[in-house]
Structures are given as structure tokens and as C-alpha cells.
Amino acid sequence: MNYRFADKVKALKPSAIREIFKSLSDPTIISFAGGNPNPASFPTDIIGKISSEIFSDPLRAASALQYSVTDGYPPLVEKLTKRQKEKFGMGTQNDKLIITTGGQQAADLVCKVLCNEGDVVICENPSFIGAMNAFRANGAKLVGVPLDDDGINTDILEEKIRQNGDKVKLIYVIPNFQNPAGLTMSAEKRRKVYEIAKKYGILIFEDNPYGELRFEGGHIPPIKAMDTEGLVLYCSSFSKILSAGMRVGYLQGPEEVVQKVVVAKQVNDVHTNIFFQMVCDEFIGKYDLDGQIAKICDLYGKKCALMLGEMDKKFPSCVKYTRPQGGLFLWCTLPDNIDVAQFVKLALEKKVAVVTGAAFLADQTETTHCFRMNYSMPTDEQIVQGVDILAQVINGLIG
């Protein structure tokens, strides 16, 4: 049988990172390649307690196991809407918040409802593979804009918008502890990006999965907090603060747009599993979510400091890297004369996994000298040993 696929998915490849997961079953490999939250951060006891309360109450158990509305479990939608407003100043009367099956689903469905094939999504370059692949799978064309130390280069952003005209449907940014670069967009840049979006009438997709995981520096208000004209679709999730496996995320944005996303979600998975929406609702209502987040910040802050400290000691000075104030990732740039693909291959032979920068580019054929390192998952020992091995590989390549 000669299978005939849709044009837009013909070229789609499995994500480099998801594929790395499969090959990481070898326990002798030190992985800085993934992006998993540390299992020590899961509040397993509390989730277990909430779970047993739900299943021992016939009415609540029946709710957890039955079909529900697409928009999300109403008490959770209400609590999140309140939290967004009170804690971060996000959301107006024209906004609507819905629950999605992880933040990933929000990226996929937002692109689906906005983009015809060939429409343009502008993204930071490098950016998050999962979102970029979702945009590609919907037939959108990615146009990358380089990152400065304080976030997306707004001159080039404006230039790319002018070049692509009406085709541009979305500006995709991760302002906090960007994946993969570990950089944070300044308050000034956030204002600038918002003004550009307003000037050209383009929506912003503000992806903020790591935003609450700040372990250094002061809070910078999200772009959504300045959104008086209904330009910003804000997305976050419980994946990095409670559990990734439960697949609960949320999207807040102008009702007219989010209502279309609800219809697209209805035909995609009917609704996100209700049980874990109830778990999140109970957690926010009855437990100390902010305390839970503070514990994770402490854990990741220490791991990041350890990794940076080891890199400062062992990496030759020609290797540059970002110093994240939160999140899960940092980003290294090798000198021009080192081939990053060869470096990644040699490192894996020495049993240390990192991800080549090429995976994160809007145009994956572009040249890069970068790679991404994750510090949320490895043990302290693995961080020390792994950085040491990477330093040896780099020094070997410098010769």
C-alpha cells in the first residue's frame, strides 16, 4: 500500500529530544539532554491524599470518571483566573481561561485556529522545539528572530514583520528563562514587543511554563499583564510545578480567540482528564502551592549554581554560556572552530548527553555552535562528573 500523507506532515520528524528520551534507557549515561522536572519535586503524598479523597467520595469519583465540558473543570478555571489576576495582574473581562492537555496542546490549537498553510509564526531563534514543531505540523512557516541578552531583538522582529506582511499571524515568545537559551526578556523589551504587536495588529503567544521557577533576581510582569487590547494569548501549565505526567495546562486570552480554541479542542480530545484537574483545584484551594513552588526554586537554584560553578572552573574561557535566573536550562556557545555536531557525538560516546543547538532553530539547516544543558534532572554527582567530561571533550577538540 502506497500511503498518501498530508503535505504539511510529510517532512515532520519526531522531536530530537523525545527521541533522545528513548535512547536514554542506558542508566550509565549522564543526561543533560532532557527537560524533565526532577521527580523529587513531585508532591506525591499530597496528590495521593487528594486522589484517595476523590475516589472515596462517590459523587466526586463519578465526576472524575465521567465526560465533562471542554473548557475545563469549572472550579479550577475559576481559581486559576483569580490567581492570574491577583498574583500577576493578568486577565480582563474580555479574556477567557481554558484548561488544555499540557501547554503543548495550547500551542498546537492556537496555531491551528489562526494559521492557514503558509502563514507565518515569528519565534525567538533558538526556541522551544515542541511549539515550533506544532506550528510546522499546522503548515505554518517559522521565521526566527535572534535573541539578545535581554530577549528578542526587536529591530529584527519589526523588520521580519514588515517583510512578511499580512502572512504574520503570531509572535511566539518565552519571556522567562527561555527554553533553550535560559535568558529572560527585560521589562523594557516586553513593552516593546507588545507595542510592535499592537502597531501591526498581530497576536502574541506568551509561553510561560517556567515563569514561577525564579531562583534569582526580581519578578518581571508578564506581557499579558499589560494587555489592554486583547493581543496576548498567555499559556502556562502545572507540568513544572506539580507534575508533567498529569498533562494539565492552561491558556488565557481574548475570548473570541479562546472560544475558537475550545471548539478545536472539543474535536481534538473532548476535554482534558478531569481527575487531575480536580487534583490541581484541590492543591490550589487547600494546600500550599506557593510553598511547593518555593521548594522547587530552591532545588533548581542549587543545581544551576553547581553546574555553573563547575563550568566556570573547568570549561575553557572560549566557551560562552548563559547564567539563568530560573527555569531548567542553560545554553552554551562553543568557539567557531569546533563543530557542535561532532562535540555532541563525542560527548555521547563518553556517556554524557546534551542537545545540539540545531534542534532549536527555526531553520534547522542554519549553522550553530551552541548546545543546551539541563540541570533539573541530573544528580549533583552527575553534574560534577558530566561537566568534567564535557570539559575534557571540549579541550580535546580545541587541541
Add this chain to the structure above:
Amino acid sequence: MNYRFADKVKALKPSAIREIFKSLSDPTIISFAGGNPNPASFPTDIIGKISSEIFSDPLRAASALQYSVTDGYPPLVEKLTKRQKEKFGMGTQNDKLIITTGGQQAADLVCKVLCNEGDVVICENPSFIGAMNAFRANGAKLVGVPLDDDGINTDILEEKIRQNGDKVKLIYVIPNFQNPAGLTMSAEKRRKVYEIAKKYGILIFEDNPYGELRFEGGHIPPIKAMDTEGLVLYCSSFSKILSAGMRVGYLQGPEEVVQKVVVAKQVNDVHTNIFFQMVCDEFIGKYDLDGQIAKICDLYGKKCALMLGEMDKKFPSCVKYTRPQGGLFLWCTLPDNIDVAQFVKLALEKKVAVVTGAAFLADQTETTHCFRMNYSMPTDEQIVQGVDILAQVINGLIG
């Protein structure tokens, strides 16, 4: 802000049925409109027990709460693959089975990977709203083929394929206890549909969410069981046999196609929540799933017999209806001189909800005299009282 949407979703409306759910918060309404499994069918105690075992075992809890592979929880994939083969004769070495977020996601993603905008999906007419809307949302054109008492009319099926040529990418059928018609495709028709698909090189999407809920008559092998050439994508779920809220479905089909669906799923929701995949796995491995299914068949068989009995007694003979051998729905046809929209409206005024046949048509502007009734959810008292009210409304309209 003037929001600009993708062409393919501009016309999309929320599903009539999902919208009816929202309006059914009035507890005085007798609803034959939904399609929910009866909560009495949920094995809450067992799911609660499995759940507490998972959360009290640190290793399994960590698995349940962490990211996982897109294909599905490996032990569940293995058990289902084995069950499909041993119990129903489905699956070859060239097939692959993956877990989806309900059967709904399988319909959405299969269409996404196969269809360019304007490609044709042929479906039974009437057919399942959720799948049809998923196809529409992916820009596919629906072409309906009428149902005979023994399933899709294969002469018209072949005619429609010839008319639409290379554009036809998929034949969508629900062979068992079809939603909404309650009809079952004969073994002969299944063979015929398979031969036609083979002749024209078109894939079949065999949707079988109700297949195990047979309360009358003998098992008819699925089309997938005769699939020696990799033509059939088979889909089912745990929604109607364990719980709908947990959102666990599965898709089995030619590896080359299913692998594309995995990539599309990866960018859609990364993976289906792991916890409930573990619950399904434990249920199959350690509990009596077949016994659980037998209990549901008994429950729905009695409810269906009660509804049919009341209809036989009270409906005028000019009203025709199907006599399902399983599943959740039956399908009524009013005489030509009754306007079904008016009937549905009057019934709702008398506090009985049914769904107009128009909602289930490939072309919703077509004339219909049909409506769908669900018997899985209402109590026995509601069935008796509701049928009585519907009979009064019909008699009133006949005059």
C-alpha cells in the same frame, strides 16, 4: 482588534451535543440527548484501589507523574496488542498500536496526517458528530453515504469514491451499534467495504467505541481482523467500558501511518496522561475486564429493552426506529409531515431532550426526519416518563 482565523475553522461551531450538555444543568429535564456512559458502570472501587497502590509506591508514583513516551505506557501497549490479537484476531507484524487521548484524538490526528485541505473523507450518513467535526476542522470535505439496515450502502460508497477520485483519503465507519443510528454492519458488508478500499487504495478508519457492548446477537469480526494489506486504522477506547473522564483510547494500524500519528500527537499533547494508562494496564492485568464489560452489557441491554418496549407501546406506528443489539443509542424516523426541529423544540419545552438528526449529517442542510435517543444515562423511571412525553408530543403534531 480584528482577529483573523484560519479558513478551515472559521465556520466551525461547537458540537450540538456538547452545547446541550451545558444547557442540561436543569435537573428537571429528562435527557435522552447525551451519550455519557452510566456512572453506575464505573468500577470506582477498583480504580480507587489501583490509584492508592500507585501513589503509595514511590517508583510507580514517579512514573505516573513524570513525562513519558508519546506512543503510550509500554505495558499497556503490550497488553492491548495481545488482547486485540487473541480476543478479536486484529493486528499483524506490520501494525502498531498507540495510546491516544480518547478515541477522539485518533480521529483528529489521523485526518491531520492524511488530509490536505479539500481532501475527502467518506462517512456513513448519519455519523458521529465528534469525528465529523474533527475531519471538518482539518479542512477535509465530508461525503456522506446512506446507511442500509445492514450498514453503509456499498453501491453508493463506490460511486462516491469514483466521483471524488484521488481526493478520497479515508472511509470512516462505525460498524457496531453505530452512533447515531444504532445499526450494525453485517459481516458481508464489512468484507465488501474492505474489498472496495483495497480496489481503490483507500484507508478505512474503523471506529469501534461500543463494539464490546453487545447485549444481543452474535459477535461479528471487525474489518481490521481481515486486514492483510495494511488498509485499516482501528480505533477504540476505555471511555465506554471503564471511564470516559480518564481520556484513554487507542489506535491500531499500519506502522507507517501510525508512526506519523505519533509525531502529530507528540506536538499535540506530548503523551496521554500516564496515570490512567497505568490504571487501564492494571485493570487488564489483575482484574476482570470482561466481567466488567458483561455488567455494562446487562445494564444497557435492560435499559434499551425498556425504552423499546415503551416506544412499542406508546409511539404511533408511523414512527420508525432501529432496534440496537448493543451500544448506547437508537434512531427514530418521524413521518414526513412532521418537522423534526419543531418536534425537538416542543419536546424540550416538555422537559425531554433528544438530538435532531440534522446534527449527524455530513451535509447539515439536508432534510431529515430523524432524531437520536440515548438509553445509557436515564433512569428507568425517566425512560418510561420520557417516552410517554415524546409520544404525546408526536401525537400532538400528527393532530
